Amino acid sequence: MVAYKSRMVERITLPDRETRERNLEAAGYNVFNLDAADVYIDLLTDSGTGTMSDAQWAALIRGDEAYAGSRSFERLEEAVADVMGFSHVVPAHQGRGAENVLYGGLLEDGDVVLNNTHFDTTRAHVANQGAEPVDCPAAGAFDPDDGSPFDGNVSLECARAVVDDVGPDAVPVVIQTITNNSAAGQPVSVENTRRVRAFADEIDATFVIDACRFAENACFVGRREPEFADVSVAEIAREQLSYADAVVMSGKKDGLANAGGFVATDDPSLYETCKQRGILYEGFPTYGGMAGRDLAAMAVGLREAVEEAYVEDRLEQVRTLGEMLTDAGVPIYEPTGGHAVYVDAETALSHLAPSEFPGQAFVCELYREGGVRGVELGSFAFPDADRPELVRLALPRRTYHREHLEHVVDTAAAVLENGDDVRGLRIESESAIPELRHFTAELEPILA
Known part of the structure; x- marks a missing residue:
C-alpha cells in the first residue's frame, strides 16, 4: 500500500548522451564532481536528500x-x-x-x-x-x-x-x-x-x-x-x-x-x-x-x-528495486539492505581487475547510459581494504516513484549488456587523506 501522495514536484531533465559524455570527462570520471542539474536520477546518497513531510x-x-x-x-x-x-x-x-x-x-x-x-x-x-x-x-x-x-x-x-x-x-x-x-x-x-x-x-x-x-x-x-x-x-x-x-x-x-x-x-x-x-x-x-x-x-x-507505515514503505521500495534489478539480470548483494541496493560490480564487469576499479567504472557507465548517479563502495572508496567491488544505489527517502526505478533498472541492464566494452580506470590525482579519496579524486580511462 502506498503511504504518501505528492504535495510538491520538481522538474528533472535527462541530458543527451553527448552532453553526459562531456560531463563525465570534465568531472574526472568521479560523479561527485557532477553538477546535480546534470543528473537525471540521483542515487549518490540517502543523506539529506529525502523529501520532508x-x-x-x-x-x-x-x-x-x-x-x-x-x-x-x-x-x-x-x-x-x-x-x-x-x-x-x-x-x-x-x-x-x-x-x-x-x-x-x-x-x-x-x-x-x-x-x-x-x-x-x-x-x-x-x-x-x-x-x-x-x-x-x-x-x-x-x-x-x-x-x-x-x-x-x-x-x-x-x-x-x-x-x-x-x-x-x-x-x-x-x-x-x-x-x-x-x-x-x-x-x-x-x-x-x-x-x-x-x-x-x-x-x-x-x-x-x-x-x-x-x-x-x-x-x-x-x-x-x-x-x-x-x-x-x-x-x-x-x-x-x-x-x-x-x-x-x-x-x-x-x-x-x-x-x-x-x-x-x-x-x-x-x-x-x-x-x-x-x-x-x-x-x-x-x-x-x-x-x-x-x-x-x-x-x-x-x-x-519510527512510524510503521513510513519505515515499512521505505524498506519495501528498496526491496522492490532489488527485485527489479535481479529480474533484469543485474547481480546484486542479497538480501537488500534498508537504504540502498548494492550492485556486485566485480561480477557485472568480471573482465576488469580490482586495480582497474570495476565499481567506479560501473558508476561512470550508469551516468553515461542513463544519467543515473550512484557511488562506488569498493577498492576506490576503501583503499587497502579487502572487500567486494560494490556500487551503492541509495534511495532518497519519500522522493522517487516506480517510473524512476524502472529507468534505473533499464540503465543498469544497458550497462550490463555492453559490459565487455567498458574500460577500467586509473587514478590521475587524489587527496592526501586516503580515507576520503573517493570524494575528490580524479580518474581517467585506461586505454587499450
Missing part, C-alpha cells in the same frame, strides 16, 4: 532562531528522549560534525577502535585522532550471496582477537553501526548489540552506536529476530539503543531532515566533554551549527522515522 515543513516555518535557549532545541531534546531514550543531546551541523565532537573527546594517539565496519568519515575521524580503526564484520558480511539475516553484526571473535593482540587498555571505544552501510546496508540484531555491550564492559570501553539508520534496522529486527516478531519499530529501536553509552547520529538519514546531526548520551561526564567540543567546533549547545528551523524539522522527523 508537511508536518516537518510546518515545524520548519515555526522554528525558533534564538542563539541560546531555542524552543526548537527543546523539541529536539524531547524527541531524542522519547524516540531514542537519551537525556543529553549535543547538536551538530551533520553526522561528521557529531563524529568530530564525540571521537575527538574519546580518542587519542595510539588508540584502537573496533567497529563492525567503519564507514568513510568515521574511519577518517578515528585516524585523524591518531587512532587505528579496525573492522570486525560478521563472517559473511562481504559475500554478496551469503544471505544471512544479520550480516551487519559485529564479529565478537574478531574483536576478542584484536584485544588479545593489543590489550584492553588500547581499545577505549567500540562502535556498532546500524545498519552496516559499508557491508551493503545489512542490519544488526539486538542480540548482537547485547553481546557487544557485554564485551565493551569486559574491556572497560565506551560503547557507541552509530544510529544513522536506527529505524530501518529496527524494522529488520522485527522481521528477522524471533524475540521481536510482535514488537513495534519504536519499541525495538528504544531497546537496541538502550545498550549504548552514546549514539552518534546523522539526522540526514533516519532523522528525515536535510541537515543536522547530534551526539546523545546519559553519561553526564561524556556529555560535558562533547558539549565543550561542540561549542568549539559547531556552535552554542542549543543550536550546534544548525538553524532553529532545521532543529525543529529533525525533531519531527525522528518521530516519523
Whole structure:
C-alpha cells in the first residue's frame, strides 16, 4: 500500500548522451564532481536528500532562531528522549560534525577502535585522532550471496582477537553501526548489540552506536529476530539503543531532515566533554551549527522515522528495486539492505581487475547510459581494504516513484549488456587523506 501522495514536484531533465559524455570527462570520471542539474536520477546518497513531510515543513516555518535557549532545541531534546531514550543531546551541523565532537573527546594517539565496519568519515575521524580503526564484520558480511539475516553484526571473535593482540587498555571505544552501510546496508540484531555491550564492559570501553539508520534496522529486527516478531519499530529501536553509552547520529538519514546531526548520551561526564567540543567546533549547545528551523524539522522527523507505515514503505521500495534489478539480470548483494541496493560490480564487469576499479567504472557507465548517479563502495572508496567491488544505489527517502526505478533498472541492464566494452580506470590525482579519496579524486580511462 502506498503511504504518501505528492504535495510538491520538481522538474528533472535527462541530458543527451553527448552532453553526459562531456560531463563525465570534465568531472574526472568521479560523479561527485557532477553538477546535480546534470543528473537525471540521483542515487549518490540517502543523506539529506529525502523529501520532508508537511508536518516537518510546518515545524520548519515555526522554528525558533534564538542563539541560546531555542524552543526548537527543546523539541529536539524531547524527541531524542522519547524516540531514542537519551537525556543529553549535543547538536551538530551533520553526522561528521557529531563524529568530530564525540571521537575527538574519546580518542587519542595510539588508540584502537573496533567497529563492525567503519564507514568513510568515521574511519577518517578515528585516524585523524591518531587512532587505528579496525573492522570486525560478521563472517559473511562481504559475500554478496551469503544471505544471512544479520550480516551487519559485529564479529565478537574478531574483536576478542584484536584485544588479545593489543590489550584492553588500547581499545577505549567500540562502535556498532546500524545498519552496516559499508557491508551493503545489512542490519544488526539486538542480540548482537547485547553481546557487544557485554564485551565493551569486559574491556572497560565506551560503547557507541552509530544510529544513522536506527529505524530501518529496527524494522529488520522485527522481521528477522524471533524475540521481536510482535514488537513495534519504536519499541525495538528504544531497546537496541538502550545498550549504548552514546549514539552518534546523522539526522540526514533516519532523522528525515536535510541537515543536522547530534551526539546523545546519559553519561553526564561524556556529555560535558562533547558539549565543550561542540561549542568549539559547531556552535552554542542549543543550536550546534544548525538553524532553529532545521532543529525543529529533525525533531519531527525522528518521530516519523519510527512510524510503521513510513519505515515499512521505505524498506519495501528498496526491496522492490532489488527485485527489479535481479529480474533484469543485474547481480546484486542479497538480501537488500534498508537504504540502498548494492550492485556486485566485480561480477557485472568480471573482465576488469580490482586495480582497474570495476565499481567506479560501473558508476561512470550508469551516468553515461542513463544519467543515473550512484557511488562506488569498493577498492576506490576503501583503499587497502579487502572487500567486494560494490556500487551503492541509495534511495532518497519519500522522493522517487516506480517510473524512476524502472529507468534505473533499464540503465543498469544497458550497462550490463555492453559490459565487455567498458574500460577500467586509473587514478590521475587524489587527496592526501586516503580515507576520503573517493570524494575528490580524479580518474581517467585506461586505454587499450
